[in-house]
Amino acid sequence: MEITCDHIREKLTQKLGAVHVDVEDTSSNRCAASFKVLVVSSEFEGKPLLQRHRLVNMCLAEELKEIHAFEQKTLTPEQWEKQKSQ
Amino acid sequence: MNNLIRATARCLRSGTAVYMPRQADGRLWSASGRRFLCSDVQKDLGEIVKKDKVVVFMKGTRAQPMCGFSNAVVQILRMHGVDDYADYNVLEDQDLRQGVKDFSNWPTIPQVYFNGEFVGGCDILLQMHQNGDLVEELKKLGIHSALLSAEKESK
Known part of the structure; x- marks a missing residue:
């Protein structure tokens, strides 16, 4: 399985109903070893941080076996709007 | 096999210095004479996480973190003046x-x-x-964050 930014974005969009996803390959030579994601989804509403991150981890369980490092930020659409306006 | 080589190369890249198998305080994960048998690991972990108020499983040791993310955790705890915690080096033990x-x-x-x-x-x-939650969570553990004291002094 080849892990690409597009693949991760697609999966998070489909499975978590994300309305916005930023994916960045943070490995030094863009070798898909580490990624940083920002996920905006209404699924996160009312859920603490740990639960949000678990949702993302679950969604990418297969990919995370191959990925060396993974950073994530999880926002509700409301939080995302707030952050954008700041 | 290729995967393994790549993974090793990645680890080496992200590592900072020489691999130091010994923890700074002399407490060695496997030096206590008991290496972890797979079936026991889960049970032992259940005890380990309760043994100390704050427990960190990391790559490297607090004195020499071997990965940026582990290092970040050590630095955050240090900022809050949390010295009394147990760090376990997962690079020492694949079962762990x-x-x-x-x-x-x-x-x-x-x-x-x-x-x-x-x-x-x-x-x-x-x-x-x-977001300030850490100060509150530490308070629940009976740990007064050093950042609170620093804040007071600067006022």
Whole structure:
């Protein structure tokens, strides 16, 4: 399985109903070893941080076996709007 | 095989200096004479996370973290003046490395526990630090964050 930014974005969009996803390959030579994601989804509403991150981890369980490092930020659409306006 | 080589190369790249198998305080994960048998790991982890108020599973030691994310956790705890915590080096023991991932149902290292409860990894601790939750959670453990004292002094 080849892990690409597009693949991760697609999966998070489909499975978590994300309305916005930023994916960045943070490995030094863009070798898909580490990624940083920002996920905006209404699924996160009312859920603490740990639960949000678990949702993302679950969604990418297969990919995370191959990925060396993974950073994530999880926002509700409301939080995302707030952050954008700041 | 190629995967293994790549993974090793990645680890080496992200490592800072020479691999130091011994923890700074002399407490060695496997030096206690008991290496972890797979079947025992889960049970032992259940005890380990409760043994100390704050427990960190990391790559390297607090004196010499071997990965940026583990280092970030150490630095955050240091900022809050949390000295009294147990750090376990997962690079020392492959059973522990996989065992703690299974135990927490969490795919990455570092992992932080407060009072036997899983808090999260580096991202979560960092966000808790930024939004002030960490100070509150430490208070629940009876730990007064050094950042609170610093704040008072500057007023």
